[in-house]
């Protein structure tokens with residue numbers, strides 16, 4: 011965990027940039043209800059913080075993998091969820107932690123700074139095992155990835171295989187400390203028949219339309 015300490019060398023995690031803890035329980039409840047996970051399902055939460063969302067996920071009976079890279083949060087999570095036996099706390103960077111091979115959902119209030127990287131990891135691979143995600147993301151980011159006119163290959167590729175929509179606006183005051191901007195509850199659902207060979211065909215079509223350059227399509 012030396013890496014995480016190096017990156018977060020403040021005494022209080024609450025003073026670290028990008029850490030906005032959910033203080034509105036109704037947002038956490040809405041996310042978990044929307045995800046509709048149940049006993050036996052596998053759920054990954056990225057950036058579990060102090061467990062505001064994890065606590066509701068635990069109640070579903072699903073197996074929860076709570077990924078968090080801040081050592082103080084990791085210790086709090088381990089203490090808080092030790093008794094239940096269904097939450098596994100993983101002290102790793104969300105950008106590098108191995109992802110499940112079997113079908114899984116993601117429910118998370120993710121750090122704004124790694125939103126694009128995380129979506130690339132989750133939605134990008136042809137054989138991704140991700141089935142569904144309910145995410146709290148920055149409002150502008152949610153608008154870009156759900157736009158009916160995707161501006162780059164990544165977003166077009168994600169939209170070709172996943173239904174993506176904004177379920178609700180999440181006001182900045184729902185977090186402690188409040189970020190500068192509002193967030194969104196972004197819903198992602200994989201469409202059937204969009205993995206493996208089918209994914210490769212879809213990718214070819216999207217690439218033909220968009221190329222790899224974000225600006226290519228607009229210049230045509």
Ligand SMILES: C[S@@+](CC[C@H](N)C(=O)[O-])C[C@H]1O[C@@H](n2cnc3c(N)ncnc32)[C@H](O)[C@@H]1O
Pocket residue numbers: 028029030031032033056057058059060061062063077078079080083102103104105118119120121122124
């Ligand atoms: C927006 S806060 C959300 C916290 C918690 N889920 C909640 O809703 O209260 C983002 C969390 O992600 C963690 N985090 C930031 N970058 C991370 C990374 N690269 N890998 C894992 N966790 C990260 C932060 O320490 C923080 O706990």
